[in-house]
Amino acid sequence: MIRLFEPVITKAHEEAAVHALRSEKFIDGESTYKFKTALQMKFGRKYCSLCNSGTSALSIAIRAAIICHYIASKSKIFTTPLSFISTATAITMSGCTPVFRDVDEYGMMTPSYKDGVHIPVALYGKRYPYIDECKGVVIEDDAQAHGTHNLNTLANCFSFYTTKNLTVCGNGGAILTDDEKFHKVIESLINNGRVPGKNYEHQYVSSSYRINNINAALGMVNLKLLHDQITQRRFFAATYNSTLMDLPQVQIISEPVHDHTFHLYVIKVHKKLRDDLRNYLYQHKIETGVHYPYLIYQQQPYLSFAKKLPKAEKMVKEIISLPMHNKLTFDDVMYVANTIRSFFGYEKI
Ligand SMILES: Cc1ncc(COP(=O)(O)O)c(C=O)c1O
Structure with missing residues (x-):
């Protein structure tokens, strides 16, 4: 059978996973740091945060945008109905409302031309072509588009799920941005809303969205490929x-x-x-x-x-x-x- 999708697993993957297992911290280990830094450089943005899925990446980016007052709580967000359901659930679960737009003949969300909040999707891996027509705040769903993301957005949200071009051989995600304030809020939200450097002091209601270090080590191998x-x-x-x-x-x-x-x-x-x-x-x-x-x-x-x-x-x-x-x-x-x-x-x- 010729499969729709098949993962590539090499000796380098096995060695990276075993190395991370034997010699690194399971959470926030060296591989997590290396993968984060490499993504930042490769994907052309100042800051990168790793988390446990593309769905989490989208929800956290929306919540951080609300906390930074870049968007209002309960915002209406323009998005596409032709996507994996997470694009919309991230909006709803952050207390916002999706406003679905029609698509063009390639499946790309048609722009609203209105000032507002937009979550376009780089569907199938194609760069979202109407980014300049999306006025206001743009959080791009780049779950499928590692390397063809637009850079003039508040954030690019990636998935590293098993089937993706860049996978961590399990669940994983990332949020990239150039905005330092926004990035700091994201780092805290990923880590139970902790105050940076303080184990038992918390500033936001949040959850554990951290990536597993072994997955980051596998992501690093795949990034090179x-x-x-x-x-x-x-x-x-x-x-x-x-x-x-x-x-x-x-x-x-x-x-x-x-x-x-x-x-x-x-x-x-x-x-x-x-x-x-x-x-x-x-x-x-x-x-x-x-x-x-x-x-x-x-x-x-x-x-x-x-x-x-x-x-x-x-x-x-x-x-x-x-x-x-x-x-x-x-x-x-x-x-x-x-x-x-x-x-x-x-x-x-
Ligand atoms: C367009 C799109 N958005 C969001 C997601 C959610 O990513 P994840 O499965 O890592 O939560 C996916 C992945 O399946 C996706 O294809």
Whole structure:
């Protein structure tokens, strides 16, 4: 079976995990410090905080923005309904309200052009293109876009979940910013609202959001691989594109250029053919996915936010995610693309 996603685990991962286990503190150890510093430098921001998930990263960033008075408590926040549910739950759980916007043909949230608070998503790993039109405070959900994040935001929130391009082989997240005051609040919120350096003095109501040191050590190994892995993903995306481009039934939505890291490679087909194509691929031992089968406001907790966003509603019925990971070979990608060609009655290449 050609999987939608497969992790790469090498000897370097095993050694890093064992080293962290045997010789470092489990929390706030040397690997956590190294991973944080390396991310800050690699991702081009002054400050980095590590935490235990991308969901936590988003919630903490919103809470810190409220504490710093950058945004009002109970703010209305413009965001997209075409995302993993955490984008919205982070908003709701911080006492704010999501205001869902429609998307463009690539699935990107259309800008509001209004002054306000925005949480756009760099969906599938593509840089969010309308950042200059988002006036006011922007906290970017970069859970899927390690390296294609925008820098002119208050914060970039990353996930290092197992399936992500940059993973800590488990749960993990990060918040990057250039704002020192905001960063200090975030560091405290991650650590039960502690006063810095004081074990039993607390300044905010918060929780334990700290990352595990072994995960940070694994993240450090993966960070070194990231550049080459993204280059390989772009090559696979270019291969998919060139093999599928003459099929009128397939809409290619991802160009293999510098602003895309290809966390996911997604195509669109007519909604009536989508599930048949997925079944056909499955019969040919190809796993596919749909990111996402429902919009967030079509899910139980957000039904009261339901509205008519026609482009997003059309898109969830048409999208298919094809296998995209660093264990694929060129032949695997050609096999997947040629199986799609044969489904639509086209000759293989
Ligand atoms: C767009 C988006 N936002 C937020 C998250 C939440 O990240 P995590 O799973 O690390 O909590 C994810 C990850 O699944 C995601 O894809």
